[in-house]
Amino acid sequence: MLRRKLPSPNALFTFEVVARLGSFSKAAQELNVTQPAISRAIAGFEEHLGYKLFIRHGRWIQLTGNGRRLYRATSTAFKTVIDALQEIGLQEENRDNVTISMSSNAVNHWFIPRLKAFKNNFPSVNLDFQMYSDDGDDLIQGIDLCIRLSYPKDKNLHRWAFADERIMALCSLGYIQEFGTLENPRKGRTHTLIESENSSYSMGEFFHAIGQKPLKKPKILKFSDNSNIIQAAIGGQGIALAWVPETSRLVIEGQLVPIFPQVVKTGRRYHILASNLTPMRPVVENIRDWLIGEMRSDHRKVTSMMRANAKLMRTGVLK
Amino acid sequence: MLRRKLPSPNALFTFEVVARLGSFSKAAQELNVTQPAISRAIAGFEEHLGYKLFIRHGRWIQLTGNGRRLYRATSTAFKTVIDALQEIGLQEENRDNVTISMSSNAVNHWFIPRLKAFKNNFPSVNLDFQMYSDDGDDLIQGIDLCIRLSYPKDKNLHRWAFADERIMALCSLGYIQEFGTLENPRKGRTHTLIESENSSYSMGEFFHAIGQKPLKKPKILKFSDNSNIIQAAIGGQGIALAWVPETSRLVIEGQLVPIFPQVVKTGRRYHILASNLTPMRPVVENIRDWLIGEMRSDHRKVTSMMRANAKLMRTGVLK
DNA sequence: TATCAGCCATTACTTAAGGTAATAACATGC
C-alpha cells in the first residue's frame, strides 16, 4: 500500500512539482501554498525516507540521484493516472444518453417507480426510452439495452437473463369486495375478465396452468392497448393477467391484489439484450448490472408479498 | 499536475484501497481510520469527478466501469512508485561507504572544514578517505572518487574538472610583522623559504611566474611531509608555496596571508576521477556534484579575499 | 416473517496536520 510508504498524502504531489520545476518557490505558486509549506513538506519526506531527494546549494536545489529515480517513477505514475482520468472524462462527456427499449407498461410500472434510485446511482445519465419492436431480432440501431422476451441466441447480441416470464391474475381489492373471489363469487354477480387483443398468453392458458376450471360465461372486457388493461384492473373493472414485474409495485402498494395466489411461469424468459457489434460503454454495463440487481430484489419482495396474501386468504381475511 | 485533478491529496490512496479490498470498512482498517471517513472521502471523490466509481447495493459495493478503469491506472501507477521506492531503499541500505582518495593535506585543509555541510547534505553517507597513489593511473579498486592532477584522458575513467592548480605564497601575519614583506624586508632579517622535498613546483618557478627576481640567499627550511610545510608557515617559520584550495580556509580565517597577491596557475588541473568499469551509484554522483559546487564557491571566496588583501597591501596596512 | 449481522450514509462534534507570517541564512550577480 503506497500510502504507508509516504509520510503524508501530499508528499508525492509536492515532490513531483518541486522536481519538475526545480524550485520550492515555484512549486508553492503552482500548488497555491506558501514556500515554507513546501520546504517543510520536502524536509519531512526526506526524513521519512532516510535519504535526500534534493541537494541544496544556497538558493539552488538539484535532484539527487535518488530524487531523479523517484521523480522518473512518480512522473510516469502520475501520467498514467492523468491519462486515465482524461480518457474517462472524455467518455463521460460523450455519454449524453443511454437508450433503453422496453415495453411501455414496463416503463410505466417497473422503471418509473425506480427512477429516483436510478438517478441516485447514475446521476449523469440521460435515459431515452424507446418502444421495442417485436418484429425482428435485430436491435434498432442506437439502442443500448433492450429488454424483451428472447429465445434462441440471436446473432450479434449479448444476452443477460433478466426475469422469468411470470404471470398472475390481478384485480383491485374493491372488485373482490364487490364480486367475491373466483372460488366464492357473490350471488348474482358475474366475473369480468379483462383481456388483451394481442397478448401472447390467454386466460384459458392461465386457468389450465393453475389447475382450475375456466370460468363459465364470464363477461369479457377487451383492449388493444395493454396499458388500459392494468388501468382497468386498478379501477375495479375486472380480473386481468399481468406480468409480475410490471405490476409488482402495484401489488406491493395494494392497488392490485392477486385473485389467485399462484404465479404462472410461462417458461419464457426476459433478457437484457445489447448489440455486440459495438463496444459496450462502462455506464451501460453498470446500468445492466443495476437492472438485474433491482429485478432480483423486486422478485424477493413480490414473493414475500404473495406468500403473505395467500396466508391472509386462507385465514379468511380476503374472502 | 495530478493534484489539481483530485479533490484531496488522500483521494487516490483511499480509492485504491477500497477498490482493491471491495469494502469501505476493510479499507478503513487498512488505512487506520473509521469507516465514515472512507465513505465521505469516496463520496467527495465521485462528486469531484462527476461520475460514480462504485455502485452501492445495500451493504455491497461494486466498481463501476469508470471505477475499474481508474483502478487499473492507479494500481499500475502506485506499483511504479512502490517499486522505485523499494529499489532506492535497497540501494541505500547497501550504501555504507563512499571512498574518496585525495591528498592528506587536501583532506585536512579542504575537506574536513566542510564535513558539517557534507553531513548535512549526505546524512547517511560514511566517508572513507584513502591516500591516493601517484604511481599509476589505475584507480585502486574500491575507490569511488579520486581527486588529483590529471592529464591525458586515462583509460577506464570518468573525469570531471575540479580545480585549476593555483599556487600562492603564504606566511603568517606574525612572520610579516617580524620579517617584513619580500619587497620591504626588515633590516638585518633574512627571509626563510619553506620547501618540500618532493613538490612538483618550486619557489624558483613561482618567482619566475610572478615576474619577480628570486630572493638572494634566503634561508631554506625543507620538509619531506607536506603537512609540515603548512604547519610551519602557520607557525611563522617562513614562506611556503601552497595549493590554493588546500589553504583557502586558512587564508579566509586569517591564519595565513598571501605574501604576494598573485596566484599562479600552473596550467595543470585537478580532476575528480571515477572508474567507468562499474556503475556509479547515485550518491556518488551527488557527492561529486557537491564537491564541484563547493570548489566553485570556495574559489569565489578566495578570489574576493585575495582582492581585498591586495587592496589592503596597496594602502599600506600590511606593509 | 421477523430478526440478526454487516456494511454504507449522515449528522454533530473534535483536533492536529498543514497552512501562513515573519524572519534568518545562504548563494549569486553587479
Add this chain to the structure above:
DNA sequence: GCATGTTATTACCTTAAGTAATGGCTGATA
C-alpha cells in the same frame, strides 16, 4: 558590499479530515 532571490526555521492559526453515534439497506437465517 549590497541587492536580490531562494531555502530554512519559528511561532501561531485554522480548517480539512478525523471520530462517535446512529440511521438505512441488503442478505442470511431461524
